[in-house]
Amino acid sequence: MTAAQTLFVLVGALALEATFGYPDWLYQRIGHPVSWIGRFISFLDKKLNRETDSSQVRRNKGVLALGILIVITGVIAWALEQFFDHVAFGAFFIALLASMLIASRSLYTHVEDVARALDQYGLDDARQAVGRIVGRNPKTLDAHGVARAAIESLAENASDGIVAPVFWFAILGLPGLVVYKAINTADSMIGHRTPRHEAFGWASARLDDFVNLPASRLTALLLALASIFTPGASVAGTLEAVARDASKHRSPNAGWPESALAGALGLKLNGPKVYGETRVEDAYMGDGKRDATAEDIRAALRLTTTAWGVMVGSLLLIAIILPG
Structure with a gap:
């Protein structure tokens, strides 16, 4: 595909995902591509991450596991893209595959569920709803804490679950998207500083930080631009908060979308948790x-x-301008 065709396919993938999401009946029957990747990561963790090895050996094996994961997922995605690029309606099938690894509809639904629970069902239900999208202990949150947690999760996942997949598909096509999701899934599974994974998951955590760096900045920019068109949002507040606070976050990336959303809406997010x-x-x-x-x-x-919407419009504009 040409660069312009890639962007048109990407817009199609975004439209498919926003319209249909990933159907529950399909998930119940075959799972989800991320769950397939997760099972492979669990296999590598079980086979290579041995507690009897030294910390340096476990770190080296973590690098090896990450390399195996990237090569296998990348080759499979490249083969699928090459195959569909040469068959009738291939662009539609590539868009369909890509849509499975973008999460705008599910993210919106899960965050809206928290707002609905706060309004209609009470704090206990709201804690359960927010517990589905955050890693922190929801029992420690009051109603305001639940709302902040939902907004913080929305900000971070807007970058990791939407803008980053879009960015890597635009740059490297389906292989870029699939490899990104593999790295991101590895970080979520083995990238935490637990006794078992502090050494083995080191490479996954560091690489995830790197591949999310451009998307986190782009997300902040998109939120600033969106503030122009959103009643009640502040462009100046967005830019001020990002400039002042983004680099203070303990994550090298999460601070950008979180500070942008906080500044745009006049909120104070994050802090101790x-x-x-x-x-x-x-x-x-x-x-x-x-x-x-x-x-x-x-x-x-x-x-x-x-x-x-700003992102989709920008993609379409670039696709129209590009040759081919």
Whole structure:
């Protein structure tokens, strides 16, 4: 495919995902590509990550496991792209495959579920809803904390689950998207600083930081642009919060979309939080109010939806301008 064709296919993938998502009946029958990748990562972890090995050996084996994962997923994706690139309606099937690895519809639904629970069902249900999309302990959150957690998850996943897959597909086609999701899944499974994975998952965590770097900055830019078209959002607040706070986040990437969303909506996000029984200190993003509500969640959803629209419009414009 030419660069222009790649972007048109990407827009098609975004449209398919936004319209249909990934059907539950399909997931129940065959699972999901990310779950398939996850099973392979678990296999590599079981075979290569031995507690009797030294820390350096486990780190080296983690590099090896990551290399195997990238090569296998990349080759499979390249073969599929080459095959469909030479058959009738191949572009549609490539778009369909790509749509399975983008998560705008499911992200919107899960975050909206938190707002609905806060409005209609009470704190316990809201904690359960937010617990599906965050890693922290929801039992420690009051209603405002639940709302903030949902908005923070929306910001981070807008980058990791939407903008990053779009970016890597635009740059490297289906192989770029699939390899990105493989790296991201590896980080979520073995990239944490637990006794078992601190050494073995080191490479996955570091590479995930690297591949998410461009998307996190692009997400902040998209949110700033979307603020122009979203009533109640502040462009100046977005830019000010990003410039002041993004680099203070303990993650090299999450601070960009979180600070952008906080600044746009006049919120104060992030800060100390509890994962399991462990309290983690982190910097605040934004300097607005802390008492976020269900309406703030919906305002964040409106802003991010507008940002996705800006992204799609930009992709179409670039595709039209490019030759071929």
